[in-house]
Amino acid sequence: MEDDDLLAIAFLLTIKKKKKRRYWVHPLNTRRIYESSFYLKRTKLRAHPDKFFDFYRMSINSFDELHNGIRDKLIKQNTSMRLSLDTEEKLTVTLRFLATGKNFEELHFEYLMGSRTVSAVVKETCTAIWEVFQPLEMKPPSSKERWLEIAENYYRRTNFPNCVGSVDGKHIRLISPLHSGSAFYNYKHFYSVVLLAVVDSDYRFIAVDVGAYGRDSDSNIFNNWNFGKKLIQNRLNMPEAKPLPNTNDTPLPFVFLGDEAFPLNNNFMKPYPRSNLNTQRRIFNYRLSRSRRVVECAFGILSNKWRIFHTSMTIPPEFAVLVTKTACVLHNFVRRRDGYRFEDTLTHYFEDIPYRSPQHRSTNRGRNIRDNFAEYFMTPAGEISYQYNERINNLQE
Template identity: 35%
Template sequence: MNEKQRVLFSIACVYLRQKHKRRSVWVHKTIQARSRHGEYHRLVQELRLDEVRFQQYFRLDRTQFDELLRRVGPLIAKDDTRIRRAISPGERLAICLGFLATGDSYRTISFSYRVGHSTVAGIVADVAKAIWDSLVEDYMPVPTTEDWRDIASEFYHRWNFPNCLGSIDGKYVVIQAPSNSGSLFYNYKGTFSIVLLAVVDAKYCFRIIDVGSYGKTSDGGTLANSPFGNGLRNGTLCLPEDTLLPGADHLGPQPHVFIADEAFPLRRDLMRTKSDIRRVQRTVRMAEKTIGSVTAVW
């Protein structure tokens, strides 16, 4: 056996030894005590007796929490095994909402709820997807042509802005830079982020959102690369036909438009403005205010 073969043999022996090394502890004793001392089984149950503190903790009241659990429970329930009992849907939802409300690290939550670090990561991803899947059709369905007409009517009657279909804005959501991502997520503010793009109606309700664009992408680029932007270009959003503006019949039928600030491109169906007219500025800021009200809570 030559020197090269001896080195390869030694590496193989080390690999096999590590591969077959048994865990010193199958379940850590702190995790074994979850049902007695975990945050869900102690603090959360106590908070149920105090409506105010419960809402401060979860950003939802007890009725809302229970209704959300009823909807997502079947989607996030896991089966018990012969080795251990599964984490209940209620505890899974509590872990996810706790993360969304506080932004605590997975490790911090794993200690307080007495579950594994990787378990917390999996729970947050699974429950967040279940929340979206179970609620999106009821609370943010894809607008139909009639829906767009209703939105335009609301903008006119509430804000004196005819033919407006929504206010658009973007929000940088700060993240830890993924490995080997370079400057993809680095934005002009000097942080790493993904971008949330939102369309808001006259009642400050989200109608369309897109999440996940690279932080380095401008608002205009985010719009162009989003399904919403593709729909604008391709004419597949079921927007209403052109209509006359109130008191301006001489102008002929005018297009329905979305409104945004100067960071977005100017299009026939997208009004970009720096106008000092109060009604215009107020409408432009609606998406920004709506996003701000959400980020103040979550």
């Protein structure tokens, strides 16, 4: 038999083995406008605002504002072959993906559209939300007045003066990405990308960085982040140093708060090392830890409202980055309009980034500023009564 004949037979066998597409549109999906969850519930939910909030994780007014903001980016033309998806339907599918953590196959059965269509809808809608609302809801302050407002609110809420934000990082769990090697495999032995966030006193994200490899440390990510670089280079337009409340002492700069993993410098405070703590340093660590709870609280609200973070994401890393950034923008959007429910702050499902000995050095100026804060917290002008609680002090030994 000639080679050409063998090739022809092999080609025919390959064609025969190929699975034929049985339907252009699956019969189940043709019933979408009659039987899908969106069309069955849209009117009924609007008649019950509390149930609407539980379902969409936001009020009716907030949903409508969000929809109106992105509608033009989601509109598609009908064709002779099929009707385009309703823009409100696209937003609903996306919010339910974020709110429940259901995979695309599960949403396919709920909304009667193909799994690939669900994936495309979520990606398209998340992109629209990020492009439209990130500049409105999560733009870092550009004026000194705005930084001062954050600092005043921070002091009122936490009793930590001259503080303009708390910083922390969390792992976003992934199912093992294809062809990623060990890049996304972290020190806690699962795959992840890192969410690094700066949070204000109202539990809103000032800025986020998402997408660093799970094996990277907080400090390395922060130093390579555009926001971190601007802080180090003094390009955030922060207010000039001023004396701490109720004193006429030497002015101290405005600072961000972080844990042991971050650098200590003029505008960034972290705890004293835990070995050989005296009372003054122990109280400083307590006051800093107490003030940093706002960032933990923000992560708690985020993960309990958008339960996609309760499980490992079954999507590629770059898609997970988009989903995470979108959830952070929605967090700010809803927080500003609808507030939050207390139960949303009780727990969160993120993994902390394990502390590893940093490769950077603390500056002498940073050490002096930290000492000045620590001394202030021991004076009548800066102390709070319960900082001397024996239980609090024993916890840090």
